[in-house]
Amino acid sequence: xxxxxxxxxxxxxxxxxxxxxxxxxxxxxxxxxxxxxxxxxxxxxxxxxxxxxxxxxxxxxxxxxxxxxxxxxxxxxxxxxxxxxxxxxxxxxxxxxxxxxxxxxxxxxxxxxxxxxxxxxxxxxxxxxxxxxxxxxxxxxxxxxxxxxxxxxxxxxxxxxxxxxxxxxxxxxxxxxxxxxxxxxxxxxxxxxxxxxxxxxxxxxxxxxxxxxxxxxxxxxxxxxxxxxxxxxxxxxxxxxxxxxxxxxxxxxxxxxxxxxxxxxxxxxxxxxxxxxxxxxxxxxxxxxxxxxxxxxxxxxxxxxxxxxxxxxxxxxxxx
Numbered sequence: 001x002x003x004x005x006x007x008x009x010x011x012x013x014x015x016x017x018x019x020x021x022x023x024x025x026x027x028x029x030x031x032x033x034x035x036x037x038x039x040x041x042x043x044x045x046x047x048x049x050x051x052x053x054x055x056x057x058x059x060x061x062x063x064x065x066x067x068x069x070x071x072x073x074x075x076x077x078x079x080x081x082x083x084x085x086x087x088x089x090x091x092x093x094x095x096x097x098x099x100x101x102x103x104x105x106x107x108x109x110x111x112x113x114x115x116x117x118x119x120x121x122x123x124x125x126x127x128x129x130x131x132x133x134x135x136x137x138x139x140x141x142x143x144x145x146x147x148x149x150x151x152x153x154x155x156x157x158x159x160x161x162x163x164x165x166x167x168x169x170x171x172x173x174x175x176x177x178x179x180x181x182x183x184x185x186x187x188x189x190x191x192x193x194x195x196x197x198x199x200x201x202x203x204x205x206x207x208x209x210x211x212x213x214x215x216x217x218x219x220x221x222x223x224x225x226x227x228x229x230x231x232x233x234x235x236x237x238x239x240x241x242x243x244x245x246x247x248x249x250x251x252x253x254x255x256x257x258x259x260x261x262x263x264x265x266x267x268x269x270x271x272x273x274x275x276x277x278x279x280x281x282x283x284x285x286x287x288x289x290x291x292x293x294x295x296x297x298x299x300x301x302x303x304x305x306x307x308x309x310x311x312x313x314x315x316x317x318x319x320x
Contacts (some may be wrong), residue, residue: 030291036062037081038064042064045057048060049079050077052083054080054081058081061076071096071097074101078094088154091128092130094117094218122182126156126157127154127183128154128155129155129179130153130184130186130187131154133151141163141166142154144162144259156179160176160179169193170191171194173189173191193226247307247310248307248310250306251310254303261292262296265292
């Protein structure tokens with residue numbers, strides 16, 4: 001009998017697989033316990049099958065599969081289900097056998113058995129639907145009603161159905177299937193992973209504020225002299241020398257800035273004579289002192305010119 005021959009082949013594999021697991025390390029006692037349970041369940045299922053107690057035999061083979069999964073057991077379960085008249089269950093188990101034992105020598109014969117069962121099912125007004133997915137384990141809904149997870153085998157009345165497959169992390173797949181009397185439907189879907197959202201753009205950093213004066217090597221830059229207040233918009237010329245005081249204030253401010261650069265230049269010069277710096281640092285100090293000294297002289301010159309203008313304005317405004 002084919003069912004018993006397949007089962008006996010599995011019985012020969014179980015001790016070898018347990019020994020391999022023991023050699024690889026791990027929970028040897030647990031492996032031995034699962035192997036012993038699978039063999040006992042398998043032996044009991046075989047005895048029940050020979051007694052034509054197919055429902056009880058199927059339960060024992062299913063328990064053996066849970067303890068030590070092997071595709072050959074799916075064939076034995078299908079044999080029991082076929083003899084019980086559970087055609088949808090037998091079709092599901094035969095398909096599982098072909099998936100889990102892809103190199104099975106009896107594949108052509110099993111395919112013929114599946115075709116014969118599908119004809120018997122169609123004669124009763126129903127058709128077989130097989131739904132698989134990659135990855136498996138997707139929740140299958142038919143016309144909005146949950147029917148189980150992939151791989152799913154179902155026997156439905158002839159007609160058109162709306163299917164949806166949902167799996168966390170993947171886009172929901174939707175298909176319309178039509179079950180007719182002349183052919184079953186095998187639907188294999190590859191689920192698409194949900195695209196991750198692009199990262200939010202990073203705002204560019206604000207540019208640093210420009211410095212008000214070139215920094216020195218060690219001493220802080222001199223504080224700027226406050227700018228003079230703007231003259232009032234309405235000026236009565238005969239009540240004061242407004243432009244004279246504007247020129248005077250500007251000259252004072254320019255002189256203050258020149259003094260600041262002069263102090264910074266003096267600080268760099270003092271560092272040059274200390275002898276505590278390397279040659280590159282000495283050159284940098286010298287260049288800085290020279291530049292600041294020249295800038296101070298420019299401010300002094302401009303302040304002197306503005307002061308001279310203020311003197312001239314003093315006499316011009318006094319004549320009005």
